[in-house]
Amino acid sequence: MYVQFSITVDGLHNERGSTAGSFTLLQTSSVFLGGPPPDAPKTLPGFFSGCIRKAELGADGLTLQLLELDSSSGLSSGTLRRGCREAAEPGPVWFTSPESYLALEPGWAAAARAGSLGLEFRTTEPDGLLVLGAGPGGDFVAAELRGGRLHAALDLGSGPVSVRPSARRLDDGRWHRLVLRRSARSGRLTLDDSAADFLTPGTSKQLDLEGPLFLGGLPSGWGNPPSEVWSAGLRRGFVGCLRAVTLDDSPVDLRAAARRQDSAAVRPACPTPGPALCPSRPCLNGGLCREGWHRFVCLCRHTAFLGPVCAKEAATLSFDVGQALSVSLGAATQAEDLSLRFRTTRPHGLLAATSGGDRSQLLLALESGRLRLAVALPGPDPPRVLYLGQGLNDDQWHTAEVLRLGMNVELRVDQDSLSRG
Numbered sequence: 001m002y003v004q005f006s007i008t009v010d011g012l013h014n015e016r017g018s019t020a021g022s023f024t025l026l027q028t029s030s031v032f033l034g035g036p037p038p039d040a041p042k043t044l045p046g047f048f049s050g051c052i053r054k055a056e057l058g059a060d061g062l063t064l065q066l067l068e069l070d071s072s073s074g075l076s077s078g079t080l081r082r083g084c085r086e087a088a089e090p091g092p093v094w095f096t097s098p099e100s101y102l103a104l105e106p107g108w109a110a111a112a113r114a115g116s117l118g119l120e121f122r123t124t125e126p127d128g129l130l131v132l133g134a135g136p137g138g139d140f141v142a143a144e145l146r147g148g149r150l151h152a153a154l155d156l157g158s159g160p161v162s163v164r165p166s167a168r169r170l171d172d173g174r175w176h177r178l179v180l181r182r183s184a185r186s187g188r189l190t191l192d193d194s195a196a197d198f199l200t201p202g203t204s205k206q207l208d209l210e211g212p213l214f215l216g217g218l219p220s221g222w223g224n225p226p227s228e229v230w231s232a233g234l235r236r237g238f239v240g241c242l243r244a245v246t247l248d249d250s251p252v253d254l255r256a257a258a259r260r261q262d263s264a265a266v267r268p269a270c271p272t273p274g275p276a277l278c279p280s281r282p283c284l285n286g287g288l289c290r291e292g293w294h295r296f297v298c299l300c301r302h303t304a305f306l307g308p309v310c311a312k313e314a315a316t317l318s319f320d321v322g323q324a325l326s327v328s329l330g331a332a333t334q335a336e337d338l339s340l341r342f343r344t345t346r347p348h349g350l351l352a353a354t355s356g357g358d359r360s361q362l363l364l365a366l367e368s369g370r371l372r373l374a375v376a377l378p379g380p381d382p383p384r385v386l387y388l389g390q391g392l393n394d395d396q397w398h399t400a401e402v403l404r405l406g407m408n409v410e411l412r413v414d415q416d417s418l419s420r421g
Helices: 256-263
Strands: 004-009 013-018 056-057 062-065 093-095 102-103 113-122 128-136 140-146 149-155 160-163 176-183 186-191 194-199 214-215 240-247 288-291 298-300 333-340 348-353 361-367 372-377 384-388 398-403 406-411 418-421
Touching: 093 256, 102 256, 113 128, 140 176, 149 176, 149 186, 160 194, 214 240, 240 256, 333 348, 333 361, 361 398, 372 398, 372 406, 384 406
Parallel strands: none
Antiparallel strands: 004 013, 056 062, 093 240, 102 214, 113 176, 113 240, 128 140, 128 214, 140 149, 149 160, 176 186, 186 194, 288 298, 333 398, 348 361, 361 372, 372 384, 398 406, 406 418
């Protein structure tokens, strides 16, 4: 003989089962709600945190409304309140500039073997770092926007894995939610109604993070970010709003974190999109204006000026045969953004080049009045060579730009551009 039982949740999910053995009676002397009895075995779950409503028990011809019993009929541990207070969801925060960030302490160290991270974001800007946590041995977890699309990366110390759950652009001013869940080497990244499973390479099963978990950007001078996180290497912080951040399903109060950090660049609000700002022509000296998230962005590369509104005159140096300038960096990167303005009457000459410990090199030069870009990366493949423009030795100012994102290279000179993947 056995006893059948069932459990139903919300009238939608139903599960049936049966007991083992020949016993059919359930001996009940007390019913406990919300927590285990004082003498309960340690195998029982801990205390419930939340609200319970309309608890009914039907047995032996009786139906008991357990929450309606007065205090003389039952015992309570602690002081129970009538009603149910709505959980206050921490409000959104606004990252007002690419330099703004939040450093969550103590970070996400509890995610060593398994864990989850969730957040919602809203912006109209295409690039920016959403979250980054790093540790010794190359371990890191990160999510960023590149060209309006979400890219995430994870490394447990034995090799990175990149995850892209959707090719849809997300810089549309709407709220989007991402959730990363992992256990050992496997996991899933969910973005709105899309998802992608991943498996980290190698044998490591533990994510060792140290220090803060950064949201929105990185502090100035912070270490060497992982080369796989392009927005971090290019110092492109997130400008927009974040909310509903959770670590291991526990909410994080972003506004309290901003107050503790005393960051005026992270504000306790998320304004609705306002009027366009570029029609007021805020950019000076021929700078181009681009609309951002409640801000304008002045593009000064085609001018002789720098600064937020292209008002500061840029440094200019004269070079002759035998003269050169060297700048030490000491970085290994997967993304570079190089721009310079030049003026010459000579058809040949090196404009800029990098050198490293291996055969990798980026070289930009004038060759017969044309712009020549050569990009060599470690490996057996020959350098990639691009030519663009002509007659650039006309004693006029020209703007050259090189943007490399992984295997994709784009070369621009003035209004012309050439790309190669």
